[in-house]
Amino acid sequence: MIIEKFFNKWIMFFLILIPTCGVIFDEPYFITLATKVVILGIAGIGLNLALGYCGLISLGHAAFFGIGGYITGILSFHALNDEVLFSWPLAVSGSSEMLIIWPIAILVSALFSFIIGLLSLRTSGVYFIMITLAFAQMLYFFSISWPNYGGEDGLSIYMRNSFPMVNTMDPLSFYVISLFWLLFSIFISLRLINSPFGMSFQAIKQNEERVKSVGIETFKVKLLVFVISGTITGLAGSLYTDLNRFVSPTVLDWHTSGEIMVFVILGGMARLYGPLVGAAFFIALEQTLGSYTENWQFWLGLILILVILYARSGILGLFDKKLRHEK
Amino acid sequence: MTLILFFEQLLNGIQFGTMLFLMSAGLTLIFGVMGLINLAHGSFYMIGAFSAALIAALTESFWLALLASLAGAAIAGVLIEIIIIRRLYRRDHLDQVLATFALILLLSEGVRWCFGAFPLYLNIPNVLNGTVPIFDNIIYSKYRLFIIFMGFLIALGLYILITKTRLGIRIRAGQNDRQMISALGVDISKLYTIVFAIGASLAGLAGAMIGAIQSVEVGMGEPILILAFVVIVIGGIGSIKGALVGSILVGVTDTIGRIFLPELLKVFMEPSNATSVGSSIGSMLIYILMALILIIKPSGLFGKS
Numbered sequence: 001m002i003i004e005k006f007f008n009k010w011i012m013f014f015l016i017l018i019p020t021c022g023v024i025f026d027e028p029y030f031i032t033l034a035t036k037v038v039i040l041g042i043a044g045i046g047l048n049l050a051l052g053y054c055g056l057i058s059l060g061h062a063a064f065f066g067i068g069g070y071i072t073g074i075l076s077f078h079a080l081n082d083e084v085l086f087s088w089p090l091a092v093s094g095s096s097e098m099l100i101i102w103p104i105a106i107l108v109s110a111l112f113s114f115i116i117g118l119l120s121l122r123t124s125g126v127y128f129i130m131i132t133l134a135f136a137q138m139l140y141f142f143s144i145s146w147p148n149y150g151g152e153d154g155l156s157i158y159m160r161n162s163f164p165m166v167n168t169m170d171p172l173s174f175y176v177i178s179l180f181w182l183l184f185s186i187f188i189s190l191r192l193i194n195s196p197f198g199m200s201f202q203a204i205k206q207n208e209e210r211v212k213s214v215g216i217e218t219f220k221v222k223l224l225v226f227v228i229s230g231t232i233t234g235l236a237g238s239l240y241t242d243l244n245r246f247v248s249p250t251v252l253d254w255h256t257s258g259e260i261m262v263f264v265i266l267g268g269m270a271r272l273y274g275p276l277v278g279a280a281f282f283i284a285l286e287q288t289l290g291s292y293t294e295n296w297q298f299w300l301g302l303i304l305i306l307v308i309l310y311a312r313s314g315i316l317g318l319f320d321k322k323l324r325h326e327k
Numbered sequence: 328m329t330l331i332l333f334f335e336q337l338l339n340g341i342q343f344g345t346m347l348f349l350m351s352a353g354l355t356l357i358f359g360v361m362g363l364i365n366l367a368h369g370s371f372y373m374i375g376a377f378s379a380a381l382i383a384a385l386t387e388s389f390w391l392a393l394l395a396s397l398a399g400a401a402i403a404g405v406l407i408e409i410i411i412i413r414r415l416y417r418r419d420h421l422d423q424v425l426a427t428f429a430l431i432l433l434l435s436e437g438v439r440w441c442f443g444a445f446p447l448y449l450n451i452p453n454v455l456n457g458t459v460p461i462f463d464n465i466i467y468s469k470y471r472l473f474i475i476f477m478g479f480l481i482a483l484g485l486y487i488l489i490t491k492t493r494l495g496i497r498i499r500a501g502q503n504d505r506q507m508i509s510a511l512g513v514d515i516s517k518l519y520t521i522v523f524a525i526g527a528s529l530a531g532l533a534g535a536m537i538g539a540i541q542s543v544e545v546g547m548g549e550p551i552l553i554l555a556f557v558v559i560v561i562g563g564i565g566s567i568k569g570a571l572v573g574s575i576l577v578g579v580t581d582t583i584g585r586i587f588l589p590e591l592l593k594v595f596m597e598p599s600n601a602t603s604v605g606s607s608i609g610s611m612l613i614y615i616l617m618a619l620i621l622i623i624k625p626s627g628l629f630g631k632s
Contacts, residue, residue: 057421119618123625126364126420126564130556131621137553138614145607254553258428265425295440301433308426309414 007316008273015182019175031171032243033287037280038178039239044263044275045185046232051261052270053193054225055205056121059257060132063116063139064109064230066252068237070143071105073155073247080157096161098168098177102238109234110227117226121219133254140252154248161242168242178239185232186272192228193272201225202270233260266307268316277315334465336586337579342471344578345478349533350555351562351570352485353526359565360501360522361416366427367407368530368555369548370434375400375531376538376547377438380447389452393535400531401524408523413516431549439545446542449535474536481529482571489567498522502565554581557617563630572628577613584612 015038022030043065050056078085078094085092095101120131149155160168168174192198200221203211212218241247250256259282267278285303289296311317354368378399383392411430415423451470458466489495497518500508509515534548541547558577562569589605596604620628 051421057424059424119621123621126358127560127621127625127627129364129420129424130560131617133553134557134560134614134617138611141610142607145603145610147603254549258425261425262428265421295436297432298436298440301429301431301436304429305411305426305433308422308429309411312422 011273011276015179019172023172028171031175033283035171035175035178035243037276037283038175038182039236039243040260040263040279040283041276042178042182042185042239043233043236043260044267044279045182045189045272046229046234046236047260048229048264048270048275049189049192049232050226050229051264052274053198053205054201054222056222056226056229057129058120058132058226058229059129059254059261060116060120060134060136061230061233061260062252062254062256063132063136064113064234065237065240065256065260066136066139066143066247066249067109067112068105068234068239069241069247069251070149070155070237071108071234072101072161072238072241073157074149075101075104076157076159076161077149077155080159096159098161098163098242101161102235105238106231106235109237110231113227113230113234114223117223117230121222121226133257136252136257137254140249140254143249143252150248152249154246154250156246157241158245160245174243178243181235181239182276185235188228188232189272197221197224262304266304266315268313271316274316281315331465332586333583335467336582338467338471338475340579340582341575342475342478342578343582344575345475345482346533346537347551347554347558347578348478348482348571348574349529350551351558351574352482352567353529354555355559355562355565355567355570356498356522357526358559360498361519362505363412363416364420364423364427365412365526366424366552367430367434368526369552370431371400371404371527371530372534372537372548372551373438373545374403374434374534375528376449376534376543377442377447378531379535379538380449380543383449384447389450389455389539392449393532396531396535397528400534401528403531404524404527405520407527408520412523413519416519435545442545444545446544447538448542449539451539470539477532477536481532485567494518494521554613557613559627561617561620561627563627565631566627566629569627569629576616580616581609581613585609588612 015034018034019031022028022034043061046064047058047061050058050061075085075094076096079096080094083094085094095104116132116135120128120135123131143149144152160174162168163173163177166173166177168177193202200211200216200218201224204218204221208218211221237251240251263275263278263282265278266281267274267276282300285300286296289299293299350368350372353371354365357363357365357368375396379392379396382395383389386392407430411426415426418426455470455473457469459469459472460466487495489498497508497513500513501515501518501522505515508518530548533551534543537551538547554577558573559570560573561576562571562573585606586609588609589602592601592605624630
């Protein structure tokens, strides 16, 4: 663990170094890529709580990512067109203020993760995997067939939503905003996993029956973890819409669920920084392989299979072991 | 008019259901016997369709193409089982999900590499072109009837295979107790390969038959894969009977819902609103059905609790 902490310091160093290089060499694309890594990292950190620490294999986190994304897109779409969002029972208008959008995105993703969690957690094992997948798929088809917000074509918002006294269109400023949320979600995860509540959900991963037998209502614990997990992923979705200034049904596609899961696994499960490293590796792979071949996903698939068959503990685990041997 | 339309859509639903059955039977069999959750099952659907398109282009025979879809998917299934899947049986569900997800990326891109990104087309043979009258005034596509017929034929075949043959006894034994059957001297890894190949070839056949109505393209297997998951969750994982009932239920609900929900809503809504709301809810209907069934019976209709 000490070695992992040492490695984590390097990760923080890179989080500052990369955008700085971007500014020095005047490569805003670098900063945008780093922002993407940070945002996808947040999504992975969300899933990691449920998947890595509590053993809930959710193949439906795209639902929350997409809900956060669509809430942001819809609110800002209404603000842009100066239309009311709905007029009953209260007249509510859209907004392009991040400080208003974030709480709404958080609330709505929490609500959806509560409902989906309440239904899905009645089951376990393979059923749970398939049901979370099916719920995400349900929202995906809904987003395609609902014509008001672009349907299959998606929704463009043209301008990033605003933050007081900050020019969010500047890549570096938006990076700093995303970085803040990354640190916040890491902080929340850290506090959670070391709390009594955290102990109980990590124990559930190991042996749910035993946790039940000491008098903990495991259903409630799992539901709460699932809600927190979905909410963090939803927040990442909100930032992702702002990054791209565009949201489309792709964010709800089950490939997105798979990819978020891949971040967690590539980096190393149940490691605080794992999903961030996984996301960075994924984006780096996409950029490098993508520049050589159109079929980069073929190689991605191959690498993934090799990692799963032979390097189960992920990238951080690989380093952990290596460093431990050197000592 | 409505009754005729209803009947026609009912048949469409059953036709869709029988194809879902071909997919979900393999999926549920593979899960039941090997305990493997196979996300890459849709890839065999795609491989079957592409094998059929390839052979149809070479020989211009639809029947050879159907055979090719069975063979192509079965060969791919055997190879993939031996190289990759075999190592996953002992792993937990998470590893299986991820490895088969990775397999989808690999196979989809691989097929795109070989065949290009443009969709291919399969032609329906002349015998099955056109329509036939069923009752006095209802006419229906011959090809779709053929699909329904094939679906039920295969369901019957599977029933006989599982209940009457030696292989079927082994499969059922494998479902009940894996260790015991290998202790009794059955070559378990060969049995697994055979079951996987059967599942893959059924998916491949479904791909080829649907490929002739729609188009043959990369990623065609994924929407139907997820529907097949819904089917086996509804029917109960591991149960072929459940897969059959679930498939028909999902196929009919989906088809009827998409057509009639907008019509139904028009009774008490503005037509334009009714169309958009109806079609949105129509596309969600089977998932709502699934949620309802799970609330009542968390292990599916025919699942062991």
